[in-house]
Amino acid sequence: MTEATLRVWRGDRDGGAFEDYTVPTDEGMVVLDVIHKVQELRAPDLAVRWNCKAGKCGSCSAEINGAPRLMCMTRMNTFDPGEPITVSPIKAFPVIKDLVSDVSFNYEKAKTIPAFAARPKEADGTRRMYQEEVERVQEFHKCIECFLCQDVCHVIRDHDENKMAFSGPRYFVRLAALEMHPLDANDRMELIRAKQGLGFCNITKCCTEVCPEHIKITDNAIIPLKERVVTEFYDPLAWAKRRVFGRSGRGLPPAAAPGPSSPHSREPEPPSA
Amino acid sequence: MTETIDRHEYDVVVIGAGGAGIRAAIEASAQGARTALVCKSLFGKAHTVMAEGGIAAALRNVWKEDSWEVHFRDTMRGGKLLNNWRMAQLHAQEAPDRVLELEEWGALFDRTEDGLILQRDFGGHRYARLAHVGDRTGLEMIRTLQNHAVHKGIDVHMECTIRRLLTDGDAVTGCTGYWRGTGQLVAFGAKAIVLATGGFGKAWKITSNSWEYTGDGIAMALDAGADLIDMEMTQFHPTGMVWPPSVRGILVTEGVRGDGGTLVNSLGRRFMFDYIPDFFRKDTALTEDEADRWYTDKANNRRTPDLLPRDEVARAINAEVKAGRGSPHGGVFLDIASRRDADYIRRRLPSMYHQFKELADVDITASAMEVGPTLHYLMGGVRVEADTAATTVPGLFAAGEVAAGMHGANRLGGNSLSDLLVFGRRAGLGAAAHAASQRSWRRPDEAQVALSTREILAPFERPEVGEDPYQLHGLLQRTMQANAGIIRTEDELTRVLADIGKLRARALKVRVSGGRTYNPAWHLALDLLSMLTCAEATALAALRRTESRGGHTRSDFPATDLAWGSKNVVTRRRDGVLVLTDEPIPAPPDDLHRLLGDDAPEQARVEPELVIEAARS
Ligand SMILES: Cc1cc2nc3c(=O)[nH]c(=O)nc-3n(C[C@H](O)[C@H](O)[C@H](O)COP(=O)(O)OP(=O)(O)OC[C@H]3O[C@@H](n4cnc5c(N)ncnc54)[C@H](O)[C@@H]3O)c2cc1C
Ligand code: SF4
Ligand code: SF4
Ligand code: FES
Numbered sequence: 081m082t083e084a085t086l087r088v089w090r091g092d093r094d095g096g097a098f099e100d101y102t103v104p105t106d107e108g109m110v111v112l113d114v115i116h117k118v119q120e121l122r123a124p125d126l127a128v129r130w131n132c133k134a135g136k137c138g139s140c141s142a143e144i145n146g147a148p149r150l151m152c153m154t155r156m157n158t159f160d161p162g163e164p165i166t167v168s169p170i171k172a173f174p175v176i177k178d179l180v181s182d183v184s185f186n187y188e189k190a191k192t193i194p195a196f197a198a199r200p201k202e203a204d205g206t207r208r209m210y211q212e213e214v215e216r217v218q219e220f221h222k223c224i225e226c227f228l229c230q231d232v233c234h235v236i237r238d239h240d241e242n243k244m245a246f247s248g249p250r251y252f253v254r255l256a257a258l259e260m261h262p263l264d265a266n267d268r269m270e271l272i273r274a275k276q277g278l279g280f281c282n283i284t285k286c287c288t289e290v291c292p293e294h295i296k297i298t299d300n301a302i303i304p305l306k307e308r309v310v311t312e313f314y315d316p317l318a319w320a321k322r323r324v325f326g327r328s329g330r331g332l333p334p335a336a337a338p339g340p341s342s343p344h345s346r347e348p349e350p351p352s353a
Numbered sequence: 354m355t356e357t358i359d360r361h362e363y364d365v366v367v368i369g370a371g372g373a374g375i376r377a378a379i380e381a382s383a384q385g386a387r388t389a390l391v392c393k394s395l396f397g398k399a400h401t402v403m404a405e406g407g408i409a410a411a412l413r414n415v416w417k418e419d420s421w422e423v424h425f426r427d428t429m430r431g432g433k434l435l436n437n438w439r440m441a442q443l444h445a446q447e448a449p450d451r452v453l454e455l456e457e458w459g460a461l462f463d464r465t466e467d468g469l470i471l472q473r474d475f476g477g478h479r480y481a482r483l484a485h486v487g488d489r490t491g492l493e494m495i496r497t498l499q500n501h502a503v504h505k506g507i508d509v510h511m512e513c514t515i516r517r518l519l520t521d522g523d524a525v526t527g528c529t530g531y532w533r534g535t536g537q538l539v540a541f542g543a544k545a546i547v548l549a550t551g552g553f554g555k556a557w558k559i560t561s562n563s564w565e566y567t568g569d570g571i572a573m574a575l576d577a578g579a580d581l582i583d584m585e586m587t588q589f590h591p592t593g594m595v596w597p598p599s600v601r602g603i604l605v606t607e608g609v610r611g612d613g614g615t616l617v618n619s620l621g622r623r624f625m626f627d628y629i630p631d632f633f634r635k636d637t638a639l640t641e642d643e644a645d646r647w648y649t650d651k652a653n654n655r656r657t658p659d660l661l662p663r664d665e666v667a668r669a670i671n672a673e674v675k676a677g678r679g680s681p682h683g684g685v686f687l688d689i690a691s692r693r694d695a696d697y698i699r700r701r702l703p704s705m706y707h708q709f710k711e712l713a714d715v716d717i718t719a720s721a722m723e724v725g726p727t728l729h730y731l732m733g734g735v736r737v738e739a740d741t742a743a744t745t746v747p748g749l750f751a752a753g754e755v756a757a758g759m760h761g762a763n764r765l766g767g768n769s770l771s772d773l774l775v776f777g778r779r780a781g782l783g784a785a786a787h788a789a790s791q792r793s794w795r796r797p798d799e800a801q802v803a804l805s806t807r808e809i810l811a812p813f814e815r816p817e818v819g820e821d822p823y824q825l826h827g828l829l830q831r832t833m834q835a836n837a838g839i840i841r842t843e844d845e846l847t848r849v850l851a852d853i854g855k856l857r858a859r860a861l862k863v864r865v866s867g868g869r870t871y872n873p874a875w876h877l878a879l880d881l882l883s884m885l886t887c888a889e890a891t892a893l894a895a896l897r898r899t900e901s902r903g904g905h906t907r908s909d910f911p912a913t914d915l916a917w918g919s920k921n922v923v924t925r926r927r928d929g930v931l932v933l934t935d936e937p938i939p940a941p942p943d944d945l946h947r948l949l950g951d952d953a954p955e956q957a958r959v960e961p962e963l964v965i966e967a968a969r970s
Binding site: 107108110119124129132133134138153155176178180182183190191195196207208217218224225254263 | 394395396397398399400402403456457458459461463464467468469486487489492493496500501503504509511534563564565596597598599600603604704707708711712713821822823824827865866867868870871872873874875
């Protein structure tokens with residue numbers, strides 16, 4: 081019988097420490113299976129979130145050897161035997177207990193995004209959309225809300241003070257999904273420009289690297305959104321057009337530069353870009 | 354010790370935030386009811402998120418020949434005619450509107466060439482009928498509902514477990530539970546409550562279900578005086594993963610077969626041709642050539658037996674394995690690699706591709722998968738009235754997997770997601786109407802609140818040395834897997850009941866250590882009690898139904914019995930004990946009955962030889 085040792089962070093809001101647990105393992109186990117073994121045999125009150133055990137629900141996010149991962153999709157055989165494996169809660173959000181953090185930040189941000197609003201039906205009562213046009217948005221709909229991208233993004237990871245003004249990559253994906261939806265008739269450009277904090281993002285691509293759904297967050301969501309903000313607000317021709325034909329006719333005058341810039345800004349932000 | 358209890362009041366409290374619960378909350382709120390939505394996990398993580406293959410609705414985008422009538426017929430025949438005909442009718446009639454409504458709210462289904470919603474083949478459906486998004490349809494559905502609900506003024510209470518319904522001896526007045534994050538107790542006063550809590554698959558060892566499926570809603574309804582029906586009807590999905598051991602039971606979508614995959618035994622034979630029951634012979638291809646032609650020409654060919662209803666396929670796999678023709682790890686092979694090109698497979702089944710690659714080191718575009726039956730779905734549950742989703746307790750409604758009747762003895766794939774929307778909406782309407790008819794909240798009975806408080810906190814207050822909830826859960830899973838599986842006997846079911854009796858005594862001695870903050874041992878200690886109640890109801894109902902039909906197969910009563918075809922087994926709690934009766938199922942009116950086919954009165958048969966062979970070997 082084989083064994084594995086996990087070094088698991090135990091604690092709560094008041095602090096905590098790593099503890100080592102050695103348990104028997106079986107072929108094919110993932111980190112979440114070993115955590116369950118630890119609960120069963122060593123630490124019954126060890127707190128962890130999970131549901132699907134197949135990478136579909138985004139509940140079991142944690143930092144494994146410091147890397148943001150889904151515990152249910154991290155196979156034990158990807159580590160060298162004898163290599164220490166540490167498991168700690170995602171760090172960008174306050175811990176509740178052990179591996180469970182308070183992710184309510186994300187649910188609050190979700191409320192700030194105006195809903196989808198469908199444009200009217202066609203004359204024959206249908207809504208035709210073609211596979212090519214939906215595919216690009218379907219990529220964004222793959223998001224399982226694991227919040228690993230939020231966890232890794234330097235704008236909020238060590239900067240609680242930015243959380244008010246920055247929604248984070250998960251919500252840029254959602255905004256992109258709405259903006260590029262073939263049927264959506266809502267206008268969120270001003271919101272994106274002024275309220276969601278897109279300007280903080282300096283395209284480090286860390287979010288894309290950790291996304292378990294392989295959504296190209298930066299290339300396919302963030303950069304196109306930034307470009308739209310630029311053309312819609314800083315290109316006078318586009319702005320004029322928008323005033324006349326705008327998505328919902330609610331055009332806005334070109335405004336001053338959006339939001340504060342990122343503390344780690346490496347590139348100039350949209351207004352001057 | 355005096356315990357402070359967090360108190361809230363709403364017109365409607367919806368317990369459960371899967372497809373059924375969210376849809377119910379949206380509707381109740383739209384009717385003007387002040388609505389709360391309560392769930393054990395985070396919002397958006399309910400079972401519904403895991404649904405893969407699709408949502409069944411006769412949209413007629415791919416096959417003009419389809420209609421609600423055909424969908425109704427398929428559902429009733431698939432359910433071996435044990436279904437509540439009115440639910441099956443409403444479901445078939447309303448599913449297309451509910452799917453289009455999701456599109457109205459932003460869902461993006463895969464498209465046909467002319468820009469409409471694409472539909473795929475699934476077991477038991479005569480025409481390609483499942484609207485889908487690759488193999489992650491549930492994610493699209495729950496996220497669409499979630500994003501829509503966010504702006505509807507519904508209060509969402511996440512990671513809050515409800516343990517008990519409060520009644521005034523007759524109608525519901527509220528419910529009690531605790532916040533998982535803090536351990537704080539909570540009581541909701543409510544004019545109406547909708548249960549949308551799902552099934553109890555976690556009582557079995559090999560299951561596609563998550564930790565949430567402990568049957569809390571069913572147990573609470575029973576304790577509040579509601580009727581349960583069909584608790585013996587459990588669905589074993591034929592294709593769960595079997596290897597490696599840690600993933601055993603995880604679902605492999607029926608979409609694999611819908612998109613061309615076939616089941617093969619260790620001799621390389623497509624064995625489903627050997628298991629075509631008479632009841633489906635007229636609709637099923639008898640040769641491999643015809644089966645293969647059917648995918649592209651449904652008008653002139655019959656459906657492949659790989660896509661027979663789930664109960665038939667699960668029993669066949671079980672029989673092949675027992676006859677020694679299984680795969681190395683005790684399943685059979687599911688092969689799409691040799692039948693469709695790699696691009697097609699990756700495009701149609703991206704999450705299956707990913708799941709096998711990451712968890713089993715198998716490339717499904719290059720080699721066959723190993724699959725075997727896994728406990729998947731509960732057809733039985735809380736008895737409801739078709740039009741309003743009202744249970745037998747005033748003010749209590751139920752929708753989704755927790756409710757019973759819609760699927761009869763066996764559910765067709767894709768019919769759950771549509772069920773959630775059709776009856777979630779109706780439950781929301783029913784609950785809002787009931788709430789509007791109540792002038793004020795009836796004060797919760799404080800004695801019941803106190804009793805619930807004691808029950809919830811008991812695991813902390815028992816003597817230092819107590820039972821371990823993880824161990825007891827393991828024992829329950831072991832006995833259910835061994836003795837309440839696909840094929841059952843009186844001896845085995847009696848053993849389950851004896852085991853449950855012992856386990857319940859031990860469960861009342863569970864002692865948990867640690868504090869109340871997010872303590873999973875405590876959560877399991879309480880969930881275990883619900884599972885034991887549901888398991889007992891299932892074993893008792895399975896003992897009572899002395900025949901084989903759909904999700905219930907008895908090797909000591911292998912034949913389908915005409916007399917049982919028009920009866921539900923009803924379970925109630927009376928004076929603390931479970932009491933079972935048989936009650937007649939109302940027959941459909943003549944016009945609907947005609948849709949079922951000439952052989953309908955003959956009833957849907959399980960082949961007795963097949964059952965006996967599987968049990969013997
Ligand atoms: C892997 C998998 C794939 C599937 N694929 C398909 C498919 O392709 N097509 C199809 O039609 N069906 C499919 N099904 C079946 C279908 O997904 C489920 O039957 C359906 O999602 C159940 O929905 P629901 O709304 O009834 O409950 P769920 O979505 O399970 O939600 C239950 C809710 O109740 C809450 N809850 C439970 N107990 C309590 C409590 N005590 N207190 C508070 N809240 C509680 C939970 O937290 C959760 O929010 C699949 C099922 C699985 C497991
Ligand atoms: S690319 Fe932008 S959003 Fe993504 S991690 Fe970097 S700064 Fe954050
Ligand atoms: S975008 Fe990717 S990493 Fe971010 S929450 Fe969604 S799935 Fe997770
Ligand atoms: S448990 Fe669902 S993603 Fe890991």
